[in-house]
Amino acid sequence: MALRSGRIVQAMAQSWPEAQRFLRQYGTISGGQPKYAVTCPGQGSSGGGLLAPFKKFQHHFQQLLEAVDEQLQENFSKHLIDHGAHEEWMGRTSNSQPAILTTTYVIHEILRKEYGIDLSQHAAIKYMLGHSLGQYTAMALTGVIDLAPAVSLVRKRGLLMERIAESRDYDLIAVLFRSSAYDEVLLACQKANVLANINSYDQLVLSGTRAHIDETIRAINSPKKKILKKVSLAQKVPFHNEVLRPIEAELGSFAPVPREGSKPIIANLTGSVETRDILSSSIQSISRPVRWTESVEYALQHDATSFINLGPDTVLQNINTKFTPNNVSISDPYAMDQFARSFSSSTDGA
Structure with a gap:
């Protein structure tokens, strides 16, 4: 059953017990173990030194940073690790896109190695989805494409967008x-x-x-x-506007061959699970709107009860809380530790 305009928002504005009854009516709270959808952020999450808070875990992800540096042929990772003035650097979408993708991927790697939680394989995870750029992160996490080519792809995506953006205000x-x-x-x-x-x-x-x-x-x-x-907003690029349509073919020619992923990905383009080619769908969505409302509702109507917002900042948590209070971010070491404790206890036997 499709949820009409405002109904979830109205229900969430009421008490949590009333919201629970509402969600159970539509089959989104089972009363048993929670079932999750993992979300990955787009460029609403930004700032310099995105991985600086996670430095104590660098032994878990140093090899990943070296692979990214080698792929991009530059010391890209210094902007992620070091505190300092990175605003101008992050202001370029060709930098911020690979930076946010890499950071989100690394946060998951820390979760996997430090706490033994692999969201890309765990039975309690029903879906992955990403907001705009985040869809490429979801593909990397689920193995549709590897990290290094994913970073190259979004770097190219950003450069092509910048080329278009230079022509108009x-x-x-x-x-x-x-x-x-x-x-x-x-x-x-x-x-x-x-x-x-x-x-x-x-x-x-x-x-x-x-x-x-x-x-x-x-x-x-x-x-x-x-x-x-x-x-x-900070970025002055016409994201998801039809003026970007000319770059889709060029980006498609640069894309690697996709594999089947470990989890279903809910696509920005359709607001539902992409059953054919999520990579092609991602490229087509460059010039078409992100249907996030439909994507979140699809997850809630198809067995997910909670959202795990993985990656820097809490932008997606702020949005997703409008749909369900069962919503947590893994954006810093403290939040990761708290999540790991609650996730392990709530999914025992899953």
């Missing part, structure tokens, strides 16, 4: 509104060809030229204001 803007206005705002953004991410029933991300986005927002807010807040 592009912007990326998150807009927030009441869930009751969702259908109207969504339709207007679709018609204006500025829709990049459908994050939740009260948040979209728009991409395109700054002038066109501003014009679209003004039209939506006339005669009655519907968009309550807008936030200009």
